Amino acid sequence: RVANIQHDTVQKFTTKLVNDYDQIVIEDLNVKQMQMINVASKGLQRSLFGYFRQVLTYKCEWYGKKRILADRFYPSTQRCSRCGYVKKADDKITLSGNKKHGTKHNEYICYKCNFACDRDVNAVMNLLTLAK
Incomplete structure (x- = not known):
């Protein structure tokens, strides 16, 4: 059922x-x-x-x-949808967040342009850009 x-x-x-x-x-x-x-x-x-x-x-x-x-390796959750900066190594967001920067798993903060939004919203914006 x-x-x-x-x-x-x-x-x-x-x-x-x-x-x-x-x-x-x-x-x-x-x-x-x-x-x-x-x-x-x-x-x-x-x-x-x-x-x-x-x-x-x-x-x-x-x-x-x-x-x-x-x-599979497109960094939709790691790329800033505003400036294009891609997080690498210790800066990456994981399912448990980012311990180095003290962010939660659902937060996206760009360390280059300081853009902040929900991680899923940022990923969707990146996927929309990919579609263009």
Whole structure:
């Protein structure tokens, strides 16, 4: 019953996406590696990332929409969407935040231009730029 509800939700959501947008950008995530990290493992084991990507791909082809796949190593969460600075080494944000700078995992602060916003918002802005 739960699996049917999940599959139905993915079907309805992907249909809404292809009906509402001509271009859809998704990231090629390494879910298996992400499951090894204790912070995210429980939620990711129940996720349907692979199924979602598969359904979205065939629906984009079916409806003639463009699906853009951001490379697995594209630094969407590490690149500043305002100035383009890419965080490296100790400056990177991880699932537990950044201990060196004392930021939380959902905070994005650029150490070059001081731009601050939610990490997910910054990643979306980077993916939108990738789509152009």
